[in-house]
Each structure stands twice: as structure tokens, then as C-alpha cells.
Amino acid sequence: MQHDTSFTDQAFKVVGTRVNRPDGVDKVTGRARYGADAFAPGQLVGLVLRSPHAHATIKSIDTSAAEALPGVKAVLTADDLPENETNKGMMDILENCMARGRALYDGHAVAAVAAIDNQTARKALKLIKVDYELLPHVTDVDAAMQPGAPIVQPTVLDRETKEPTNVSRVSEFGHGDIDAGFAEADVIVEKSYKTEQTHQGYIEPHACLASLGPDGSGEMWVTTQGHFVFRNICAALLGLDIAKLKVTASEIGGGFGGKTHVWAEPLALAMSRKCNRPVKLVMTRDEVFRATGPTCSTSVDVKIGAKKDGTITAAYAALRYQNGAFQATWGMLGAMTSFACYDLANVKTVGYDVIVNRPKVAAYRAPSAPMAAFGVESTMDLVAAEIGMDAVDFRIKNAAKEGTRASYGPTYGPIGIGPTLDAAKNHAHMKAPLGKNQGRGMACGFWFNFGGQTCTDINIGIDGSITLTVGTVDVGGSRASLSLIAAEELGVAYETIKASVADTTSLGHNDMTEGSRGTFSSGMATIFAARNTIEVLKERAAKMWDIPVEEVAWEDGEASPVGDQHSNLTPLSLKEIAAKSPNTGGPIAGHNEVVADGAGVSFASHICDVEVDPETGSTRVIRYTVIQDAGKAIHPDYVEGQFQGGAAQGIGWALNEEYIYGDDGTLQNAGFLDYRIPVCSDLPFIDTQILEIPNPNHPYGVRGVGETSIVPPLAAIGNAVSNAAGVRMTHVPMSPPRILKAIEDAS
Amino acid sequence: MAVLVSTTVNGDPVEFACPEDETLLDSLRNRAGLTGVKEGCGTGDCGACSITLDGRLICSCLVLGVEANGREVGTVEGLSDGSNLHPLQEQFIEHAALQCGVCTPGFLVAANALLTRNPDPDEQEIRYALAGNLCRCTGYDKIVRAVQAAAAEMRG
Numbered sequence: 058m059q060h061d062t063s064f065t066d067q068a069f070k071v072v073g074t075r076v077n078r079p080d081g082v083d084k085v086t087g088r089a090r091y092g093a094d095a096f097a098p099g100q101l102v103g104l105v106l107r108s109p110h111a112h113a114t115i116k117s118i119d120t121s122a123a124e125a126l127p128g129v130k131a132v133l134t135a136d137d138l139p140e141n142e143t144n145k146g147m148m149d150i151l152e153n154c155m156a157r158g159r160a161l162y163d164g165h166a167v168a169a170v171a172a173i174d175n176q177t178a179r180k181a182l183k184l185i186k187v188d189y190e191l192l193p194h195v196t197d198v199d200a201a202m203q204p205g206a207p208i209v210q211p212t213v214l215d216r217e218t219k220e221p222t223n224v225s226r227v228s229e230f231g232h233g234d235i236d237a238g239f240a241e242a243d244v245i246v247e248k249s250y251k252t253e254q255t256h257q258g259y260i261e262p263h264a265c266l267a268s269l270g271p272d273g274s275g276e277m278w279v280t281t282q283g284h285f286v287f288r289n290i291c292a293a294l295l296g297l298d299i300a301k302l303k304v305t306a307s308e309i310g311g312g313f314g315g316k317t318h319v320w321a322e323p324l325a326l327a328m329s330r331k332c333n334r335p336v337k338l339v340m341t342r343d344e345v346f347r348a349t350g351p352t353c354s355t356s357v358d359v360k361i362g363a364k365k366d367g368t369i370t371a372a373y374a375a376l377r378y379q380n381g382a383f384q385a386t387w388g389m390l391g392a393m394t395s396f397a398c399y400d401l402a403n404v405k406t407v408g409y410d411v412i413v414n415r416p417k418v419a420a421y422r423a424p425s426a427p428m429a430a431f432g433v434e435s436t437m438d439l440v441a442a443e444i445g446m447d448a449v450d451f452r453i454k455n456a457a458k459e460g461t462r463a464s465y466g467p468t469y470g471p472i473g474i475g476p477t478l479d480a481a482k483n484h485a486h487m488k489a490p491l492g493k494n495q496g497r498g499m500a501c502g503f504w505f506n507f508g509g510q511t512c513t514d515i516n517i518g519i520d521g522s523i524t525l526t527v528g529t530v531d532v533g534g535s536r537a538s539l540s541l542i543a544a545e546e547l548g549v550a551y552e553t554i555k556a557s558v559a560d561t562t563s564l565g566h567n568d569m570t571e572g573s574r575g576t577f578s579s580g581m582a583t584i585f586a587a588r589n590t591i592e593v594l595k596e597r598a599a600k601m602w603d604i605p606v607e608e609v610a611w612e613d614g615e616a617s618p619v620g621d622q623h624s625n626l627t628p629l630s631l632k633e634i635a636a637k638s639p640n641t642g643g644p645i646a647g648h649n650e651v652v653a654d655g656a657g658v659s660f661a662s663h664i665c666d667v668e669v670d671p672e673t674g675s676t677r678v679i680r681y682t683v684i685q686d687a688g689k690a691i692h693p694d695y696v697e698g699q700f701q702g703g704a705a706q707g708i709g710w711a712l713n714e715e716y717i718y719g720d721d722g723t724l725q726n727a728g729f730l731d732y733r734i735p736v737c738s739d740l741p742f743i744d745t746q747i748l749e750i751p752n753p754n755h756p757y758g759v760r761g762v763g764e765t766s767i768v769p770p771l772a773a774i775g776n777a778v779s780n781a782a783g784v785r786m787t788h789v790p791m792s793p794p795r796i797l798k799a800i801e802d803a804s
Numbered sequence: 805m806a807v808l809v810s811t812t813v814n815g816d817p818v819e820f821a822c823p824e825d826e827t828l829l830d831s832l833r834n835r836a837g838l839t840g841v842k843e844g845c846g847t848g849d850c851g852a853c854s855i856t857l858d859g860r861l862i863c864s865c866l867v868l869g870v871e872a873n874g875r876e877v878g879t880v881e882g883l884s885d886g887s888n889l890h891p892l893q894e895q896f897i898e899h900a901a902l903q904c905g906v907c908t909p910g911f912l913v914a915a916n917a918l919l920t921r922n923p924d925p926d927e928q929e930i931r932y933a934l935a936g937n938l939c940r941c942t943g944y945d946k947i948v949r950a951v952q953a954a955a956a957e958m959r960g
Contacts (some may be wrong), residue, residue, distance in 0.1 A: 075900070076897065077897050078897065078900070080905070081896075081897035082889070082893075082897070084882065084902055084905030084908050085880075085883075085889065085892075085893035085897060085902070085905075085908055085909075085912060086840065086881065086883070086884060086889075086893065087838070087839065087841070087879065087881045087909045088840070088841015089879040089905055090839065091831075091842070093839075093842075093843065094833075094839040146854075175826075175830075178823075184831070204823070257940075258938075258940045259940055260842075260844040260906050260907045260938055260939070261842070261844065261904070261906040262844070308904070308905065308906075309904055310842070310844075310904050310906025310907075311903075311906060311940050311941055313940070342844065342845040342846060342847065342849075342850075369943075398952060514828050532903070532904060533903035533941060534900070609899055612852055694899075694900035694946075695900060695903070697900075698900055698941070698942055698944075698946060700860055701942060701945045701946070702903065702940070702941045702943050704943055705938065705943030705944070728845065728847055728849060729844075729845045729847070729849035729850050729938060731846060731850045734938060734940060735944075736934075736935040736936075736937075736938065736944075737930075737931045737932075737934040737935050737937070737947070738928075738931040738932045738934075738935040739935075740931075740943060740944055740945075742945050743943050
């Protein structure tokens, strides 16, 4: 059934309230089961051997000693993962899961074992002999673009010269004439920036329990942001029928984009198939850092021209993003998001996607946008200072609005950048006094948001309680928000609903929980599944009353007869209708499948105060405010939680987190001691302000809220630190040594 | 060589045999069946495996299973009094102090250790007491508020 997805300005009864989440008790008692918390009879321990080299030819792998060790049940190399009909177009994914003749980065998997226990598996790894021949490597994005740089993927050719290159893609966006625009400008500021590579840093390492028989049937328990997509990819990589692989998503201990990609899961399945035993494979933190996740490091040039009255006449950015050892389009995304906050007559961005000897880059919360925003929003402050205009007023003057043609192409509908800037200007934070060595900064951010394929089931129990079955993994409270939506539609109490994430055999395909789509898309499918359920409930009531269904209305959780002729009939509650369902047609259910188009773009403005110690270069965030457009906050607690969590990740990125590579191309800080994410004592309370500018393409006006919050912090803190220290910071993270050096260089 | 360990976990007598080099974290998870104790790093940096050993807050990944012999282990599974949740557990739910929840058991054990020795901590004391526990989802805001609320509730 087709449904109208347009926003209707309805009044809500339960949506927008701060109810307790349904999985709360499980999660505070230790009962909730995550990726590593499943066990199967006869399970083996799977471990992966990883390359200690940044770039090497694998001349040979001798697994004979490992195979001969008692207790070892399977040893796996790329030879066990042949190219086949179904994985032809996915060899990059398979090669990242396990090296095929070449180790492309420190941590690249080269072999794996499954053994009866951890001790035996560890011994077996040591018995595998790999003969490497080292190749020249490159880990820096700018170095990888230089002529003569070591080539990481020899099959990637320059479009014009046809010579091998590390630049796999060049993408251009924009409109107008930037040369003419810069010629009109009274002031032009041009600046270059760098950002270092960071990891999503989810606390739960990747983990799965895979069981696959020689008949090609199997199942997998896995921590993932999308078990349907994992099923499809693993089946294709290994040549299985999709329907024969049942994948169950565990509770997920954080993902932030890093659990949208398969890493070791295909290896666990392949080893299970090889020895016909369940294989549990749990990564160590070292493996998580070296072989999964990270976002791009970047090098960005920004040029903005403006008139003295504050009108931007032209804007340009060149953005170089390293994608790790495989082709990707993160630089393209950076080029798309760069100037999305502004209404510009002349704009051009060029994104370069670059391959280096580092782990394959994965999505990380609004992927690519924070680094572009760091360059653009830092330059915005410089231009404002140059023309003597307040930084917020300068942004307000140039903010995109409904009807603006976005720098990446589309024309905006109603959007929230202007309102978040107005809210920032008027926020009490802006008037808080600043002390010695303290500075204030602000910045804006944009993210597209995404919809995608989704389906949802509602089943009514004989007692009138309601099962809501969704296929989007709950990464941060979506079972609560979706239950609120089901309760709202059906007109029942929130507590009546039990929301579950179904395994892949129990529901149709659902895309990943990514792109801030969980509450947007599953919310939409839940609304329509509930409305379909109501149609069934009305039919059953009509049957019970023996009147035409057209004469039944649904309101406040009960069926009411319409018309004076039925004044003798009293309304039937959902519970009463459910109790009679065996006699009125059987189980009562509603279903909906949808490609949730029309995700609403999202904007935020952040304000930040820092104190910089000029002696040590250390920075302390003393005040932080997030203002973001949510469209509609279904569960305000978890919307605030997304705002605060993204800000905290951005603060870590801005001030401290970075992958440090040695001259030998190996990662030097693959652990939480040396890759330090913000701890409780590093942060202040993070103030939030939720704005609600409805998304016209969702019945409740929902936009995604999960990602935009990480976009402004790099620049907001950069601007604050620059104001506090009196020097412009252009390199993230702004760690103490970098700040000290900037202060020294300036004096 | 496996070693037989006799210990007390959340007040109950527990026996298991484990290899000499196995961490207490692995023994609790894989032999005692207490998977509320999580491994986030295995190097004592994230606090997801926080437990008490003879009342002292420790990372169970930094202690061997054999070291639990004759001692008292406390985990998140022992926090509630039967079906009555501990005030910290209640306030974590009430304040939405968890998103993914994988760090939550460690935070609850660490916060309980704090409130046991200091029933009225200020914000700074809470933040420093919990600085050994990493949370990547929340930015700690709602966690600190939940601990403040639980402390107030426990003081009565």
C-alpha cells in the first residue's frame, strides 16, 4: 500500500516524551548480549595473523606447522577465498578481509586459524611462516600524490596519462564563476589545513560467532550496524545463497560507521565451513585500531572572497582525502559538504581521493564533513576578522535558506542553518565572561542524512500487547523512539509495545543503521505499519458489530462506530478486539516496506570556550553548546545524547586523537593508552538546544540527528583555541606540542 | 596446565579451572558465565571490565584468574538486590545515561565504588573517579548526572 509521507502538523500525545528505554534493565544488569557474549556448543576460537609491514609482497605462506598442531581445526589463507561468480565486483572487500599476494598496510590480515581454545590458536599463529618482500610505502596523503610516490594499487590508472596513480578519483562540484567572484571581492583569505586520521573508537571490538555447514547453510551472531547487509555481502563473498545464511545482530557496543563494513566476519564463516564447527572470532583492541575503521587524514586548501559588507563573492576548496589502501569516495563527499551551509553565487570544490598504505577507511559519523568544515569554518572566521564583522553575523549574512542552490547541486527546502545561527547569537553562552588565556569559537556543520530500504512488522498479541519488529540495529535508543511512534499511531500506552530487532530470517531486507536513518526510516515504516494494523483492527471491529467497515473510526486506541444509527454500540478497545481475533479472522498484524526517500538535511551551530595553557600548550574545554535542527525530536533524551556524543568525539579529534605512523609505515599508537579519547574528567557538561524545523518529507517531520554533531567541533575548537592563544591553528589535532609550536612560531 | 580456583563471586561460592595465564576477565566471562564484564581493550585503559576484588576497584583484564583464589569478586551482576535495581542502575535508565550500553557495567561498578567511599561527591570528584572508564557514545554528560542523582537518592 502506498502512503503519503508528507509532514502533517499533528499534535502528539507520547512522541516527544522522555520514557525509559525498553532495553534499559538488560543493559544495567549485564544481561544484554553483545558480539562477544554468544556461545555455541563445540565452538572454536578464531584468530587472525596480520602483516607487520606497511607494504610487502607475500612470496609464500607456510601453514603446515600450524595445521599439524593438535587442536587446530582450520587454517585459512586467501587461497581458501577464491574469486567466484558472486564476488567478482567485490574483490576490494575480500582483499581487505584477507591479503591476496600483497600486504597493503600494517595490520592487513594474511592468515587465520580456528582452534579448540585461545592458547592453541595463539600458538598456531606463531607457527605460520610468511615470507615477505618489502615494498616502498606511503602513508601521507600529500606524499602519495607526488610524482614518483610508491604506487599502492597498480591497476588504478590516471584517466589522462593511463599511468598508475594513487589518485583514484577527482570530483568537482559548484556553480557560478569563481574567478569573476574573487575579482569582485574586497577581501580574499586563502589558507591550508591538515587533519590527522582518527578512529571511531567504539568500546566494543568487532566480534562474531559464525557457524556454516558444508551444505552452505549457516548462521552468524555479530556486532554490526546492518545484519541484512552483512548477510548479503558475506554470502556474495563466499558464494552462498543469501537465504541460507541467517544473521542475528547482537546488541552493538558502538559503531559510528565502523561497523558498516565487514572485516573478519567472512574469515570466521570460511573457517567454520572448512572444519564444520562454530567459530567465535573477537578482535583485540590492537586489531581494531590497525585493521578496522579509521576515517581519512586530509589536506585541505580553502579560499574565500567577500565584500566589505560581508557578502561572500566566491568560495573555493581543494580537498585531498586518503582512503587507506583501497579506492573510495570520501574526498568526493568532503567536496560535496564543504560549503553546504552557505548561499553562494560562485562556488567550486575539488575532491581528490587518494590511496595510501593505511587501513581501508570506513565511515565515521558524517564521514568526510568534519575535515572540510575545519578548513571552511576556520577560513570563515579569518574573513570575518579581516572585514571587521562579528563571526556569527558574517555566517548569518551568508547562511543558506529555503530556495538556496546548494554548492553540491540540489535546491534546499526548509532548512535549519539560519535558525541555529540565530539561536547561537542569542544564546546565554555567548555572554558568559571569559578569563585569562580563554577564547571562544563557533562553527557550523551540515550533513545530508539518508533514508533507504526499510521494513517493519507489527503483531498484536491475544492480550492486546504489541510486538514491534524492526530491522534497523538499535545503536542508541531507537527501540524506545520507534515504540513511541507505534504507541502514538495506535493510540496505546508506550509500555504496551515491545520492540525487537529481528534476525534476517524474520523480516525483509533493511539497510544499515547509517546516515542517521534509524529513527527516520524505521520510524516512517512503523507509522505505516501501524496504520495498516489499524485498518485490520477496524475490519475486525466491523465484523464484531456486524456493520460496514466504512462506518468504523479509529481514535485513541479504540474503534468507534460512526453515525447515529450505531448509538447503541460502545467503542471497542484494541485489547477487546485482540481478544476476539481468533474468531474474527485470526492474528492481527500490520506490515510496511518502504524506500524512505526524502531524508531531511541537517544543520548545527556549536559554540565552544577553551582555556589554553601557554606554558604547556594543553587545552581545556570549559563550556560547550550544541544547537541542532532535529526536525522532530521523538525522544529528546536520545537526541540530546546524539548531540553530546558527537560533540565529545569531535572534541577528542580536535585536541588529541590521531593515528601516528612511524617512518616504517607502521602504526605507533594502536591502543587506548596512546590513542587517548576524551575521558570524563576532560569534558564539561555539554549544553544542548534542540530546534525543530520539520522535514516536509516525513509525517512527523523527523530528520536524522546522529551525525551532524561531529561536524562543527574541529573548527569551533580551532577558532576558540586560535582566539585564546592568539595564533591561527591549522592542523588537527591541536595537541599540546602543535599549540606550543604555533605559539613559538608566532613570537 | 589448568589450575583449580575457589573464589566468591557476588557472594556465591564459585569454582573453576583455568590456565595459569588466563585473565580474570576471561575466567569470569567464559568459565563463570558472567558476560556483564566486558573486554574493550585488554590493557587496563577502558574500564569496561571493572570489577571489585576484595572491595577494591580493578580492571579484571589486568588480573589473572588464579589470583581470585580465596578472594571476593564483585561484578555488575551483583549490584541489584534481587529484582530491586540498585539506585545507580535506576538512575542510569532514568537519565538516559547509556546509548550502546557496553561500557555501562564498568561505569556502574566504578560509580558504586566511588559512592561506597564517598557518598556525597561533587562533580569534579565524580569525573575523576570515572576517568578510568571510557564511554564513546554519551560525552559523559548524562552519566555524571545519573551518578549525582543516585548519590542524592542513596543519601536519602
